[in-house]
Every structure is written in structure tokens, then in C-alpha cells.
Amino acid sequence: MSETVFEILNDDIIFTIFAKLDDDPRHCARVACVSTRFFSLIRDFCWKTKSFPSLFSVLLSDDSPSGWFTLHKLSVCCPGLRHSGVLPTTITTTAAAAESQGERCSKNRKICFGYWKSHLATGNWNLSREQGSKLLARQFRDDCLYICDWPGCVHFEEKRKYNLFRGVFKNFKQTRVWRTINDGVGTERERSKIDLGCAFCHCTQIWDLHSAFCLRRGFGFHDDGEPVVRAYVCENGHVSGAWTDVPMYS
Structure with missing residues (x-):
């Protein structure tokens, strides 16, 4: 040659x-x-x-x-709606089957094919620790979380607009967030662990930072119970999530 x-x-x-x-x-x-x-x-x-x-x-x-x-x-790369926790695994699995057959799948919502899985991101690419600090609860503010500047990759779905973000913890295994999710025992730890692969590496499980009480509490919920902000992290510290406009209460 x-x-x-x-x-x-x-x-x-x-x-x-x-x-x-x-x-x-x-x-x-x-x-x-x-x-x-x-x-x-x-x-x-x-x-x-x-x-x-x-x-x-x-x-x-x-x-x-x-x-x-x-x-x-x-x-x-945008993590997509599934890895950002917007769509449950059961819905995206059905969506994949429907997509292969050229059909539209709907289960209480319309699914926009091409958005539920990872894809080329739009919006800002740079990562900011300032944005990451705004995401974490007060006791975790010393952890170095870098996420893309808002609004990230924007997705318009049937129910509302989702702003998807991605990021990474610096020295994740030395952070308080890692100790919190790793030291949890029994149902506490299992509740925040999800059998879903990371969008950015080969990890096969992620942890729900909302269930582990690592996110700032002031984000709140929508009327249907959906959290305004959600975020997931893998063992290597890669983060994917989504945030929506804060609901206005009269």
C-alpha cells in the first residue's frame, strides 16, 4: 500500500x-x-x-x-429527548419500531422522529461552569459542572418546548454529587439509577440527579407533574438533561 x-x-x-x-x-x-x-x-x-x-x-x-x-x-452532539429524560424508555422503544416501519407513534404525545435519539446539536457549543452552578443545589456548588450555554438545542414537542443541554463534571469521582449517588443504599440508590446508556460514552447506566436531590429545588414542576428541569449523569461524569420555561403561577 x-x-x-x-x-x-x-x-x-x-x-x-x-x-x-x-x-x-x-x-x-x-x-x-x-x-x-x-x-x-x-x-x-x-x-x-x-x-x-x-x-x-x-x-x-x-x-x-x-x-x-x-x-x-x-x-x-445533542443527547436527544430520550437521554435527556423527556421520553420514557417504553415510548422511545415503540417509537423506534414505528420509525423503522415509516409510521407515526403516539402515546399521550406526538413524537418527532430524529429528535428522541442523539443528533447534531444546534445553538451554542461552549461549556460554562456558571451555568452548571445554577443547576446544582447549594450543597453541591463546589463541584465543577460545565454545561452548554442556554438555551442549548431547542426541541418543540406537542406539550411544550424543551431546551436540551449536555455537559460534564470535572474530576467527577471527587465530587460531592458522586459521593451522594454512590453512597446511597438500598431503594434510595436504586431509585435514582436508570438502565439507560450515556449519550457520550459506553456507560450503560445513568443516575437521575433530580431523584438524588442534587438539583436546585426552586425549579418546580408543571401542572401535570413534569419537572421544569431534569438532568442525568453517568459514571464518567457526562451530563444530559432538559429544561422548560418555568410555569407562571397566579
């Missing part, structure tokens, strides 16, 4: 090309996913020359390409 152009070029020349990328972490994330060689160059050199937020420095310090894959997905 003949060598490609990049296989012929030495590392210094490739690094010079990479250095011309805009200061957008999505560009470096995409390049790092191309090959092991590109990943090593981006990890060892390029991110140090860019003005990335401290969060990206944590992700890029990973010794495996998985950190780059996660960064790429967090930057460009």
Missing part, C-alpha cells in the same frame, strides 16, 4: 499545519480522532498552544483517545 501524504511528512510539518487551526476545540477533537499519530500530536503539543478552557485541558490529558471522542461528542 502506498504511503499517504501525511505519512511522508515529518511531525514538525504536520504540527505546523495543525497550529493553523482556529481556537475551536472541536477542530482539534476531530483531527485527533483520525489516527493514533494525530491523536499523539494533538495531545502532546497542539492543545498546549491553544487558549482552551481548563476543562478541555483535563479532558485532553487523557492517555487514551476516548477523551477526544468524548470532547467531540460533547461539542457537537
Whole structure:
């Protein structure tokens, strides 16, 4: 097999090309996913020359390409209505079957195909700790949660408008949120654990931050009992959720 152009070029020349990328972490994330060689160059050199937020420095310090894959997905991927907790698993399973048959599925609501699963996000891509702090209850404010700036990816569903967000905890296993959901025992811990895969990594279970009392209490509920804000986190600290307009009470 003949060598490609990049296989012929030495590392210094490739690094010079990479250095011309805009200061957008999505560009470096995409390049790092191309090959092991590109990943090593981006990890060892390029991110140090860019003005990335401290969060990206944590992700890029990973010794495996998985950190780059996660960064790429967090930057460009909306978790969808299912992973944001808007649609129960039973509804989305039925929706998938109906979609494969070209039919419309409805169970107390209309489902917009293409929105219930992960897809390319719209809206802002950058992650903000300020927004994450507004999401957590007071006792968890020291935990570093970065989520995309509001409004995130907006979805209009039959009942109301959902603003989907995604994000990640910095050093999740050292946070108070992790200790809260991990130290729970019996029904308390099982109530907040859900057998649903993470939208951004290979974790097969997530925890409901609302059920674990990790979210700020002032968000409230709609008249039908649906929470105004919901959020879920996997073992690796990746967060997906949705918020709606706060109901107006007379």
C-alpha cells in the first residue's frame, strides 16, 4: 500500500499545519480522532498552544483517545429527548419500531422522529461552569459542572418546548454529587439509577440527579407533574438533561 501524504511528512510539518487551526476545540477533537499519530500530536503539543478552557485541558490529558471522542461528542452532539429524560424508555422503544416501519407513534404525545435519539446539536457549543452552578443545589456548588450555554438545542414537542443541554463534571469521582449517588443504599440508590446508556460514552447506566436531590429545588414542576428541569449523569461524569420555561403561577 502506498504511503499517504501525511505519512511522508515529518511531525514538525504536520504540527505546523495543525497550529493553523482556529481556537475551536472541536477542530482539534476531530483531527485527533483520525489516527493514533494525530491523536499523539494533538495531545502532546497542539492543545498546549491553544487558549482552551481548563476543562478541555483535563479532558485532553487523557492517555487514551476516548477523551477526544468524548470532547467531540460533547461539542457537537445533542443527547436527544430520550437521554435527556423527556421520553420514557417504553415510548422511545415503540417509537423506534414505528420509525423503522415509516409510521407515526403516539402515546399521550406526538413524537418527532430524529429528535428522541442523539443528533447534531444546534445553538451554542461552549461549556460554562456558571451555568452548571445554577443547576446544582447549594450543597453541591463546589463541584465543577460545565454545561452548554442556554438555551442549548431547542426541541418543540406537542406539550411544550424543551431546551436540551449536555455537559460534564470535572474530576467527577471527587465530587460531592458522586459521593451522594454512590453512597446511597438500598431503594434510595436504586431509585435514582436508570438502565439507560450515556449519550457520550459506553456507560450503560445513568443516575437521575433530580431523584438524588442534587438539583436546585426552586425549579418546580408543571401542572401535570413534569419537572421544569431534569438532568442525568453517568459514571464518567457526562451530563444530559432538559429544561422548560418555568410555569407562571397566579
